[in-house]
Amino acid sequence: MNDVLTKLPRLWGSTADEAFLARIERYERRKMPATVAHRTALLGHLAMAWEIARLPFDEDSVTQATVQYVAVGEASRILPALRRIEARQCQGPWDPVAMGILRYRYALLLRELVQAVDVGQHVRLGVDRLAQRLGRGQLRDIQIEMDRILGTQPDLATLLVAQERVRALIARQTSPKKRPGKVARVKAALSSKRSRSKKPANGSARVPAK
Numbered sequence: 001m002n003d004v005l006t007k008l009p010r011l012w013g014s015t016a017d018e019a020f021l022a023r024i025e026r027y028e029r030r031k032m033p034a035t036v037a038h039r040t041a042l043l044g045h046l047a048m049a050w051e052i053a054r055l056p057f058d059e060d061s062v063t064q065a066t067v068q069y070v071a072v073g074e075a076s077r078i079l080p081a082l083r084r085i086e087a088r089q090c091q092g093p094w095d096p097v098a099m100g101i102l103r104y105r106y107a108l109l110l111r112e113l114v115q116a117v118d119v120g121q122h123v124r125l126g127v128d129r130l131a132q133r134l135g136r137g138q139l140r141d142i143q144i145e146m147d148r149i150l151g152t153q154p155d156l157a158t159l160l161v162a163q164e165r166v167r168a169l170i171a172r173q174t175s176p177k178k179r180p181g182k183v184a185r186v187k188a189a190l191s192s193k194r195s196r197s198k199k200p201a202n203g204s205a206r207v208p209a210k
Contacts, residue, residue, distance in 0.1 A: 038201045064123045069114050075134035077146030078110045105163050142169050
C-alpha cells in the first residue's frame with residue numbers, strides 16, 4: 001500500500017491536488033485547525049490507496065492498477081460521487097451513519113467496476129486520456145446517468161438512487177449473454193422442421209388441377 005500511496009498523487013495529476021486542497025478548505029471552514037485539517041485530508045488519499053491495494057494485481061503492476069482504478073473512477077463519476085458524499089454537511093444524528101453506508105456501497109461498486117472493465121494496453125495513456133476514452137466507450141451510459149444526477153445538488157436519497165442505477169448498469173454490462181433454454185431450442189427445431197416439410201420435394205410450386 002505504501003507504493004500505491006507514493007505513486008497516487010503523481011499518476012492522478014492535478015485532480016488529486018484539487019481534491020486534496022478542497023478537503024483541507026472544507027475542514028478549515030468547520031473551524032478545524034490547519035494542521036489537523038491537513039492530516040485529516042490525507043486520510044482521503046489513504047483510503048483510496050487502501051482500495052487500490054486490495055485489488056488483485058501483481059507487485060510489478062502497481063502503476064497500471066492505480067491508473068486503471070482512478071481512470072475508471074473518474075470516467076464512471078463514482079469518484080466525484082464519493083467526493084460529494086465527503087463534502088456533504090451532516091444533518092441529524094443518523095446522517096453520518098447513512099453517509100458512511102453509502103460511501104461504502106460506492107467503494108464496493110467502484111471495486112467491482114474496475115475488475116470488470118478491460119482497459120488492456122490503453123492503461124499506458126495515463127489517467128486523464130484513459131478516462132476520456134472510457135467515457136466515450138465502455139462507461140458512456142454510466143457517465144451520462146451520473147452526470148445527469150450529479151449535475152444537480154444531490155441529497156442523500158438522490159445519491160442512493162444513483163448508486164442503485166449504476167449497480168444495475170454494471171450488472172447489465174458484466175452479465176454473460178444467456179444461451180437459449182432447452183424448450184426454446186426444441187421449439188426452434190420443430191418450427192424449422194415444419195417449414196421444411198411444407199416445401200415440395202422438387203422445390204417447385206404445385207400447379208392446381210383444372
